[in-house]
Amino acid sequence: MTIVENPVYEKIIEDLLNQQYSIIENFFDLYEVQQLRNSLLNKYEEDNFKKAAIGNRTNEMIAKSIRGDFILWLNEAESGAAESIFFNRINDFVEYLNKTCFMGILHKEFHYALYPEGTFYKRHLDTFQNDDRRKLSMVCYLNEQDWKPEYGGELVIYKNEHGTEKEEVIYPFPGRVVIFESQVLEHEVKPVKTERLSITGWLKTR
Ligand SMILES: O=C(O)CCC(=O)C(=O)O
Ligand SMILES: [Fe+2]
Numbered sequence: 732m733t734i735v736e737n738p739v740y741e742k743i744i745e746d747l748l749n750q751q752y753s754i755i756e757n758f759f760d761l762y763e764v765q766q767l768r769n770s771l772l773n774k775y776e777e778d779n780f781k782k783a784a785i786g787n788r789t790n791e792m793i794a795k796s797i798r799g800d801f802i803l804w805l806n807e808a809e810s811g812a813a814e815s816i817f818f819n820r821i822n823d824f825v826e827y828l829n830k831t832c833f834m835g836i837l838h839k840e841f842h843y844a845l846y847p848e849g850t851f852y853k854r855h856l857d858t859f860q861n862d863d864r865r866k867l868s869m870v871c872y873l874n875e876q877d878w879k880p881e882y883g884g885e886l887v888i889y890k891n892e893h894g895t896e897k898e899e900v901i902y903p904f905p906g907r908v909v910i911f912e913s914q915v916l917e918h919e920v921k922p923v924k925t926e927r928l929s930i931t932g933w934l935k936t937r
Contacts, residue, residue, distance in 0.1 A: 734831060754901060756907055757906045758908035759816075759817075767873050797852070834866070843930055846923040872904060874905050
């Protein structure tokens with residue numbers, strides 16, 4: 732069995748080993764982003780999204796003070812054209828991870844997310860959702876090409892550099908994908924001044 736070396740995937744693996752996160756430009760091209768954005772917006776208009784919850788059975792007021800996004804879980808088996816493109820790419824990546832670095836990714840889960848103006852997601856670790864099988868978090872941004880820094884909505888990753896905390900500030904530009912170790916890196920979404928669109932998901936073990 733031979734594996735064709737993929738330079739983009741190799742860079743991600745190297746970044747993950749060195750700094751526990753990786754930022755990839757154009758993981759999805761602008762056409763793919765547009766397809767996914769349109770699909771997200773259609774489903775949102777059809778009222779399929781629900782208010783995101785935190786953990787289990789938390790008081791809604793508390794939840795709202797922690798995160799304000801609306802989400803829709805994706806079902807791979809019911810994918811439309813846009814979601815098929817998405818899952819094909821993800822599956823290709825997962826296969827590569829499993830073959831080249833024995834990551835043992837067995838499951839995945841992804842949801843669309845829409846942050847209305849004024850919302851945010853306070854600092855957290857993705858495994859606080861009581862799911863220690865979450866190994867890698869992936870965020871894929873679906874905003875318009877003219878997304879501006881003054882729209883807010885930065886993803887801030889808190890990293891430790893020789894004992895001091897540093898912030899990695901990442902704007903949600905279209906086609907950009909961020910991958911990080913779910914169990915290790917705390918992060919937050921800063922307040923959004925313009926509707927912010929994405930797909931977030933987790934690659935899971937066992
Ligand atoms: O949208 C982002 O940049 C991150 C979202 C996030 O942290 C989450 O959904 O757990
Ligand atoms: Fe998160």
